[in-house]
Amino acid sequence: MAVTDVPSQQTHGKIHPEELEEIWADAPGTPGFFSTIDHKRIGMRYIYTAFFFFFTSGLLALVMRDQLASPNNHVVGPEVYNQLMTMHGTTMIFLFNTPVLAGFGNYILPLQLGTRDMAFPRLNAFSYWIFVLSGIFFYASFLTGKAPDGGWFGYTPLTDKAFSPGINLDFWGLAIVFVGISTTVGAVNFIVTAFKMRAPGMTINRMPIFVWAILSMAFMVLFAVPAVTLAAALLELDRLFGTAFFIPHLGGNVLLYQHLFWFWGHPEVYILFVPATGMVSMIIPVMSRRPLAGYLWVATALIAIAFISFGVWVHHMFATGMPVQAMSFFAAVSLIVVLPSGVQFFAWIGTMWQGRVRFTTPMLFAIGFLLIFLLGGITGATLATMPFDWQVTDSYYVVAHFHYVLNGAVVFPIFGAIYYWYPKMSGRKLSERWGHISFWTMFIGFNMAFFGMHLLGFLGMPRRISTYPSGLGWDGLNMISTIGSFVFAVGTGITLVNWFHARWWGKEAGPDPWEADSLEWATTSPPPEFNFASIPVVASRHPLWDQRPLPTANPNGDEATKSLGPEGAEHHQTPETTGLDARPTATLDLPHPTYLPFLVACGIAVFFVGLLIQAVLVGIIGVAAFVVALTWWAWRTEVDLA
Amino acid sequence: MRRRLWFGLVVVLLLALVACSTKQSPAITDPKSTEAHTISGTWWLMCGLASAVYLVVGGLIVVALFRGRRKGGPTPFRIRDNTFIVVGGLIIPAAILLVLGAQVVHASNNLRQPEKNPLHIEVVGKRWWWAVSYPDQGITTANEVHIPVGRPIEIGLDSDNVIHSFWVPQLGGKVDLIPGQHNIWRLKATKSGTFRGECAEFCGLQHARMNFLVVAQPAATFDQWLVRHQLPPSGPDNQLAATGQMIFMREPCSGCHTIRGTTADGTIGPDLTDVGSRLALGANTIPNTDGYLSGWIVDSQSIKPGNLMPPIPMSSSDLQAVVAYLRSLK
Numbered sequence: 001m002a003v004t005d006v007p008s009q010q011t012h013g014k015i016h017p018e019e020l021e022e023i024w025a026d027a028p029g030t031p032g033f034f035s036t037i038d039h040k041r042i043g044m045r046y047i048y049t050a051f052f053f054f055f056t057s058g059l060l061a062l063v064m065r066d067q068l069a070s071p072n073n074h075v076v077g078p079e080v081y082n083q084l085m086t087m088h089g090t091t092m093i094f095l096f097n098t099p100v101l102a103g104f105g106n107y108i109l110p111l112q113l114g115t116r117d118m119a120f121p122r123l124n125a126f127s128y129w130i131f132v133l134s135g136i137f138f139y140a141s142f143l144t145g146k147a148p149d150g151g152w153f154g155y156t157p158l159t160d161k162a163f164s165p166g167i168n169l170d171f172w173g174l175a176i177v178f179v180g181i182s183t184t185v186g187a188v189n190f191i192v193t194a195f196k197m198r199a200p201g202m203t204i205n206r207m208p209i210f211v212w213a214i215l216s217m218a219f220m221v222l223f224a225v226p227a228v229t230l231a232a233a234l235l236e237l238d239r240l241f242g243t244a245f246f247i248p249h250l251g252g253n254v255l256l257y258q259h260l261f262w263f264w265g266h267p268e269v270y271i272l273f274v275p276a277t278g279m280v281s282m283i284i285p286v287m288s289r290r291p292l293a294g295y296l297w298v299a300t301a302l303i304a305i306a307f308i309s310f311g312v313w314v315h316h317m318f319a320t321g322m323p324v325q326a327m328s329f330f331a332a333v334s335l336i337v338v339l340p341s342g343v344q345f346f347a348w349i350g351t352m353w354q355g356r357v358r359f360t361t362p363m364l365f366a367i368g369f370l371l372i373f374l375l376g377g378i379t380g381a382t383l384a385t386m387p388f389d390w391q392v393t394d395s396y397y398v399v400a401h402f403h404y405v406l407n408g409a410v411v412f413p414i415f416g417a418i419y420y421w422y423p424k425m426s427g428r429k430l431s432e433r434w435g436h437i438s439f440w441t442m443f444i445g446f447n448m449a450f451f452g453m454h455l456l457g458f459l460g461m462p463r464r465i466s467t468y469p470s471g472l473g474w475d476g477l478n479m480i481s482t483i484g485s486f487v488f489a490v491g492t493g494i495t496l497v498n499w500f501h502a503r504w505w506g507k508e509a510g511p512d513p514w515e516a517d518s519l520e521w522a523t524t525s526p527p528p529e530f531n532f533a534s535i536p537v538v539a540s541r542h543p544l545w546d547q548r549p550l551p552t553a554n555p556n557g558d559e560a561t562k563s564l565g566p567e568g569a570e571h572h573q574t575p576e577t578t579g580l581d582a583r584p585t586a587t588l589d590l591p592h593p594t595y596l597p598f599l600v601a602c603g604i605a606v607f608f609v610g611l612l613i614q615a616v617l618v619g620i621i622g623v624a625a626f627v628v629a630l631t632w633w634a635w636r637t638e639v640d641l642a
Numbered sequence: 643m644r645r646r647l648w649f650g651l652v653v654v655l656l657l658a659l660v661a662c663s664t665k666q667s668p669a670i671t672d673p674k675s676t677e678a679h680t681i682s683g684t685w686w687l688m689c690g691l692a693s694a695v696y697l698v699v700g701g702l703i704v705v706a707l708f709r710g711r712r713k714g715g716p717t718p719f720r721i722r723d724n725t726f727i728v729v730g731g732l733i734i735p736a737a738i739l740l741v742l743g744a745q746v747v748h749a750s751n752n753l754r755q756p757e758k759n760p761l762h763i764e765v766v767g768k769r770w771w772w773a774v775s776y777p778d779q780g781i782t783t784a785n786e787v788h789i790p791v792g793r794p795i796e797i798g799l800d801s802d803n804v805i806h807s808f809w810v811p812q813l814g815g816k817v818d819l820i821p822g823q824h825n826i827w828r829l830k831a832t833k834s835g836t837f838r839g840e841c842a843e844f845c846g847l848q849h850a851r852m853n854f855l856v857v858a859q860p861a862a863t864f865d866q867w868l869v870r871h872q873l874p875p876s877g878p879d880n881q882l883a884a885t886g887q888m889i890f891m892r893e894p895c896s897g898c899h900t901i902r903g904t905t906a907d908g909t910i911g912p913d914l915t916d917v918g919s920r921l922a923l924g925a926n927t928i929p930n931t932d933g934y935l936s937g938w939i940v941d942s943q944s945i946k947p948g949n950l951m952p953p954i955p956m957s958s959s960d961l962q963a964v965v966a967y968l969r970s971l972k
Contacts, residue, residue, distance in 0.1 A: 158844070367707065
């Protein structure tokens with residue numbers, strides 16, 4: 001690995017980076033692949049794996065759009081269409097959007113905080129392995145020809161054994177429980193890392209907005225994901241073990257499922273959206289060459305969203321016939337949740353207003369995000385208006401709305417983030433010219449594909465239909481939408497090629513290609529395994545703009561500070577700091593590479609396979625492997641020998 | 643250049659939209675009931691507000707992008723950051739949301755309220771069709787709801803299988819049919835006409851082909867319809883239809899379908915008492931003609947795969963007779 005442009009302060013002392021690299025390096029080849037716990041390798045894997053699912057799921061969507069291009073079409077039948085629809089939705093939410101943001105968080109957070117790894121590196125590896133194994137588990141349904149077909153929301157009683165007797169829905173229900181482990185574990189890791197691992201001097205009001213966003217996301221995950229895990233677990237108990245939580249004629253309640261599902265489902269929208277806004281809040285100030293306007297307002301808004309998002313879930317259930325008075329409360333909260341986004345929006349505008357905007361590719365994606373999210377946010381407010389929602393819920397208007405929010409306002413920032421951070425990750429820049437072309441193709445394709453869907457909703461086209469008759473005025477708009485979706489796909493493909501190209505032939509990026517302000521740009525590109533030989537000391541919200549040269553801390557002999565300098569890196573340590581004012585309080589021994597996270601994850605995977613095929617012995621083997629590996633893991637907290 | 647391209651694109655899109663929105667669309671902006679009127683009004687209010695917000699904020703974004711690129715760099719901003727954010731992002735949106743909030747309260751307090759002397763209709767969602775009955779009049783039909791214009795109507799909605807949702811875009815919002823829960827949708831039609839209805843909650847394989855029609859008629863015409871349908875159909879009036887009736891009763895048909903006044907009393911499939919007068923078959927999947935009806939009887943699975951009716955092999959003369967019989971049921 002090329003270590004060039006090492007900032008001068010990183011090389012002082014007796015220890016050379018080459019020696020440190022030996023201490024921190026993973027084993028080469030396959031053993032290193034399975035045993036690494038380096039947050040950067042894991043973060044990259046998260047991103048690559050998630051993008052694999054993004055493109056797979058995007059292809060499924062293209063088949064659906066092909067089917068809907070014209071009335072009475074026969075590209076796929078209803079059976080396959082329902083499978084495509086279920087796989088597309090579930091994949092995008094659970095296997096792309098959530099994990100790709102976790103991937104960026106994983107990679108960027110420790111660098112931005114100025115530390116050497118996440119708080120729990122082994123747990124980090126574990127959550128990745130769970131994610132990828134649950135993804136394989138879920139897609140095994142495709143390979144066996146038994147893909148789930150109950151919709152990504154899996155409403156009962158349609159998903160009960162009585163109406164979906166096949167194994168298809170078990171793939172879905174178990175995968176939801178399975179992947180939830182990964183998300184939850186990751187959230188705990190993010191929270192502890194953000195509070196306890198910041199560089200000395202990075203008080204909580206100097207934390208980069210991206211970290212605030214990840215923190216807000218992690219707290220939402222912690223409280224929301226258990227609800228969907230519970231919903232899917234109860235569903236599976238009904239399906240596999242004959243309970244009747246959701247079976248009406250046995251005394252179960254089908255709306256209970258919907259409450260549990262949306263108690264997660266709506267915060268989930270913000271779980272995806274908030275980190276995306278965090279990315280935008282990093283990109284816009286850097287590309288406007290000035291600090292973010294209203295830092296405290298934006299940070300407060302991010303936390304406010306996390307709270308308010310838990311009071312809106314019933315707006316997904318306005319048509320279920322609940323009392324109007326009860327629903328009005330949720331309508332009001334659903335309107336209020338607009339406000340924190342309004343605050344962020346004007347902070348971004350204020351930043352650009354006073355800056356000098358550079359139209360780089362990341363900035364273009366941020367601008368695209370602003371223009372798309374503005375519409376998605378407005379249609380979101382209209383959906384909170386209960387009587388109007390009665391009309392448009394479960395119509396194509398909703399499909400348009402949530403693609404503006406979850407595709408436009410999440411995927412666009414993610415693409416911006418690739419152009420922005422990939423130079424840090426690889427040391428090489430993506431082509432700006434092809435970045436511009438990709439952006440414009442995606443932007444035009446996106447609006448062609450999804451704008452007309454608002455109108456289809458007005459013209460009475462319901463969601464989730466596999467075909468439609470002609471003569472209802474839906475034909476032309478559907479054709480435009482299909483063409484747009486292919487244009488959009490080409491745009492994403494251009495970035496994919498650009499990305500591959502940059503990996504090997506991209507221009508050298510140097511440590512700080514964007515003249516940015518946050519700490520990840522203080523180290524080399526790509527960063528060494530230990531991130532920082534000496535931990536920087538922060539005295540500003542924008543250390544790289546205000547503190548030149550960036551000072552590093554020297555150990556002053558006590559236990560709390562001994563890991564700050566290169567000696568800390570040499571001993572495989574990193575400092576722990578206080579939650580609010582980031583004073584060093586202790587020294588943490590970072591674990592060494594280990595297979596245990598992989599083994600524990602495999603144990604869990606075997607257990608889920610046992611449940612799926614209803615083989616008790618397989619289940620027992622899985623649990624046994626899990627317990628043994630976990631015990632071993634717990635045993636080896638102090639010393640790592642692998 | 644780029645702006646001209648954009649302008650062109652927008653114009654093309656708008657033209658396409660105008661061309662697309664034909665009169666046949668079951669559009670929510672073409673209201674034919676009190677509820678649909680109120681909601682459509684709410685929409686146009688929101689559309690105005692939304693367009694204004696989009697243009698103002700979008701305009702601010704564009705100005706902000708290019709402001710600093712003028713010669714000499716950005717001129718200093720006289721408003722403080724926090725004032726800009728609080729006024730633009732908090733106070734103004736809060737005022738707009740208050741308007742929306744007031745509209746929610748106003749509209750939802752006035753809609754779907756019980757009124758005097760309603761007409762009761764029961765709709766049960768099946769897989770994938772709609773059983774429709776008028777309990778006070780003793781009428782049962784399927785996939786077609788006849789209602790009088792101007793009279794309050796209460797539609798009771800139930801399901802004995804999965805969740806469905808009852809949606810007639812021109813008449814108002816959706817109400818779900820939830821197993822284990824009895825929902826009621828109250829409405830009052832303001833214009834006569836035939837309106838397309840749809841299942842709006844994903845209900846499995848044939849969700850796309852679970853549609854229906856609502857026929858809103860002037861009160862007098864509706865009363866005639868009621869009177870005619872309260873009586874069982876008169877017997878077949880020609881030899882072919884009489885043969886058809888015999889075959890219908892002999893074949894498995896009568897095990898699943900009911901025809902009032904005969905021995906056919908099955909409840910698995912739709913009631914066929916007035917099938918001859920219906921506008922469409924298979925939950926608004928195919929037109930109600932001799933040819934389509936024959937095709938449906940012989941192999942409905944090729945028209946609507948997965949529905950509960952098995953293929954009924956029949957000689958062509960038998961089929962002709964059965965079709966004649968069914969088409970005579972009005």
